[in-house]
Amino acid sequence: MTPPRAAATPRAASTSGTGPGAPYTRVKQHLKDGLAADQWPSGALMPSEAELVAQFGVSRMTVNRALRELQAEGLVERIQGVGTFAAQLHKVSSTLTIVDLHEEIVGRGHHHESRVHLQRSEPASIELAPQLEVAPGSAVFHTLIVHLENGVPLQCEDRYVNPAVAPRYLQADFTRITPTHELFRTTALWRAQYSIEAAQATRQEARLLGVAADTACLILVRRTFTREAPITIARLVHPGNRYSLHGEFQP
Amino acid sequence: MTPPRAAATPRAASTSGTGPGAPYTRVKQHLKDGLAADQWPSGALMPSEAELVAQFGVSRMTVNRALRELQAEGLVERIQGVGTFAAQLHKVSSTLTIVDLHEEIVGRGHHHESRVHLQRSEPASIELAPQLEVAPGSAVFHTLIVHLENGVPLQCEDRYVNPAVAPRYLQADFTRITPTHELFRTTALWRAQYSIEAAQATRQEARLLGVAADTACLILVRRTFTREAPITIARLVHPGNRYSLHGEFQP
DNA sequence: TGACTCTACTTGTCTAGACAACTCTATGCA
DNA sequence: TGCATAGAGTTGTCTAGACAAGTAGAGTCA
Structure with missing residues (x-):
C-alpha cells in the first residue's frame, strides 16, 4: 500500500458547488487554502487525483490541471506512482521578478x-x-x-x-x-x-x-x-x- | 520541416524519428525553436491551435497544453477570441547570481x-x-x-x-x-x-x-x-x- | 454615415475513457 | 529465509468531442 493519507476532512460541502470561477480553479483554491491552513504539513501526503475527482465531481483531467499548476508554483511535489505531497514553503510566494x-x-x-x-x-x-x-x-x-x-x-x-x-x-x-x-x-x-x-x-x-x-x-x-x-x-x-x-x- | 501528417495513429508519431518525449513537449519545443529563431518577431501572430493540430496530428488539448505552458513561461501571450502572439521579452527572470x-x-x-x-x-x-x-x-x-x-x-x-x-x-x-x-x-x-x-x-x-x-x-x-x-x-x-x-x- | 446584427474564428474549459509508467506491498515458490 | 512476481494504486499523458466566451470583420438597415 501507499503511505496512509492524512484523514481528510469531509469538507465537500463548503467548497464544492459554488466556488468562484472554473472548476479547476476551485479545486486549486481548495488545496491552496488547505495548505495555508496547514491541513497538510510539509511533506505530508495529499489527496490523490481519484479522491479529488470523487469529492468535487469533476473529471480527472480537471483535477490533474489543478495539481499540475500547484506543482508549477512549487506548492506541491508529485511523484509518479506514489502521490502528491505538500511542499516545504507554503508561506508566501514571490519571485524577484518584478511582479504586480x-x-x-x-x-x-x-x-x-x-x-x-x-x-x-x-x-x-x-x-x-x-x-x-x-x-x-x-x-x-x-x-x-x-x-x-x-x-x-x-x-x-x-x-x-x-x-x-x-x-x-x-x-x-x-x-x-x-x-x-x-x-x-x-x-x-x-x-x-x-x-x-x-x-x-x-x-x-x-x-x-x-x-x-x-x-x-x-x-x-x-x-x-x-x-x-x-x-x-x-x-x-x-x-x-x-x-x-x-x-x-x-x- | 513540417512533420508528415501522420494519420490518427497517436503513438506512431512519437516513435517515428521526431523529437524526444511526449507530443506536447514536441509542439512546445517546435514553437520555442521558432521563437528563438525569430520566426515570429515580438507581437507577431503565431499559429492557431487548429493549425498546430493539423500540423502535428495531435488533439487540441495537447496543443493547448503546450501553448498554455509557453504562456506561463512568458514566451507567448494569448488573447481569447483573437489569437496567440509572440511575447516581448521583458519580464525575464531575475538573476540572483550565485557569487563566491x-x-x-x-x-x-x-x-x-x-x-x-x-x-x-x-x-x-x-x-x-x-x-x-x-x-x-x-x-x-x-x-x-x-x-x-x-x-x-x-x-x-x-x-x-x-x-x-x-x-x-x-x-x-x-x-x-x-x-x-x-x-x-x-x-x-x-x-x-x-x-x-x-x-x-x-x-x-x-x-x-x-x-x-x-x-x-x-x-x-x-x-x-x-x-x-x-x-x-x-x-x-x-x-x-x-x-x-x-x-x-x-x- | 452610423449603429446594429450576424458570422467565422479563436481561445478557455470540461468530459469520459484509455493506456503507459512507476512504486509499493503482498503472495507464492524454491 | 530469500527472491521473483502479481496486483493495486498512483501519476503522466493523449484523444475526440463539446460548449462557452470573446473578438473582428462583413453585411444590413435606418
Whole structure:
C-alpha cells in the first residue's frame, strides 16, 4: 500500500458547488487554502487525483490541471506512482521578478486593498535627485501606499517616480491599480537594480504595517530604468514574520 | 520541416524519428525553436491551435497544453477570441547570481578569512533527507563555516552536501577555498532554488557571528541541483545591519 | 454615415475513457 | 529465509468531442 493519507476532512460541502470561477480553479483554491491552513504539513501526503475527482465531481483531467499548476508554483511535489505531497514553503510566494502585487494576491484567491497615504509632487532631496537623475529641488512624484492581503498589511511601498518618464503618474487612482501596474503600462522597463536587506522598519513604516517598531523586516529597494533614464525608486518593506521571497533560476 | 501528417495513429508519431518525449513537449519545443529563431518577431501572430493540430496530428488539448505552458513561461501571450502572439521579452527572470563570497570580498580589496567550525559526515535527518533526495540516515556531508571580511563576521554558512554528487567534498581545505568554489569546480550546476527571509538567527548562529541573539538577520536558503540530483542545501545567515544582497538584471 | 446584427474564428474549459509508467506491498515458490 | 512476481494504486499523458466566451470583420438597415 501507499503511505496512509492524512484523514481528510469531509469538507465537500463548503467548497464544492459554488466556488468562484472554473472548476479547476476551485479545486486549486481548495488545496491552496488547505495548505495555508496547514491541513497538510510539509511533506505530508495529499489527496490523490481519484479522491479529488470523487469529492468535487469533476473529471480527472480537471483535477490533474489543478495539481499540475500547484506543482508549477512549487506548492506541491508529485511523484509518479506514489502521490502528491505538500511542499516545504507554503508561506508566501514571490519571485524577484518584478511582479504586480495585486495579481499575486488575487492569484492566491485573496482580497487586495491599497491604502494610499501619500500621493503628491515634491522637490527632490539632495540624496534622491542623483538616484532619479534629476536636478536637486526639481519636482518628483511621491507615493506611499500600504498593501493589505485579506485586511492584513503585507507591504509598505514608498516610491519616487521620475516625472520625465511617467508624467501622468499622479493622475492614477492607486486604490484601484498598483503603481507597478501603472508604470508597467506607461513605461518601457529595460533594467532593474535591487538590494535586499533585513532591518528594522522606520517608526512610520512600523506604524503603517501595524507591527512593533523593532520587528525584523525584509526590505527591498528597487530602482528601474528605461533604456535612457531611471523610472522609479521604490522601498518595499515586508514584515519579516509573514513574508519570504523565493525564486528560482536556471542558467 | 513540417512533420508528415501522420494519420490518427497517436503513438506512431512519437516513435517515428521526431523529437524526444511526449507530443506536447514536441509542439512546445517546435514553437520555442521558432521563437528563438525569430520566426515570429515580438507581437507577431503565431499559429492557431487548429493549425498546430493539423500540423502535428495531435488533439487540441495537447496543443493547448503546450501553448498554455509557453504562456506561463512568458514566451507567448494569448488573447481569447483573437489569437496567440509572440511575447516581448521583458519580464525575464531575475538573476540572483550565485557569487563566491571569497571573490566578492577580495574584489572589494579586503581580506577574507574562513573559520571552519564543522566538517564531517553525518547521518541525514528525516527533515533533511528529502531535500537532498537521499535515504534518511544515510551519510551526508556537513560543514559549518563563518566567513570574515577584514576580521568582521560577514556570513555564517551552514551547508549540507549530497555525497553522491560531490564525493570528495570533505577532503577540501575550507580555510583556503570556499565550499561554493569547491562545488562549482566539481559539479555541474543546473538549477538553483532560493528563499530569502528576514528573521532572527539561531542562538548558535548569533554567537558565531558575534551579534546579539535578537538581531535581525538576512537569511538565504539556497538549494542547487545538477540536471539529475540535488547538490547541496545551504543556509546563509548575514547580520542584517552590515550586509545587503544586491543584483541586477537586464532582459 | 452610423449603429446594429450576424458570422467565422479563436481561445478557455470540461468530459469520459484509455493506456503507459512507476512504486509499493503482498503472495507464492524454491 | 530469500527472491521473483502479481496486483493495486498512483501519476503522466493523449484523444475526440463539446460548449462557452470573446473578438473582428462583413453585411444590413435606418
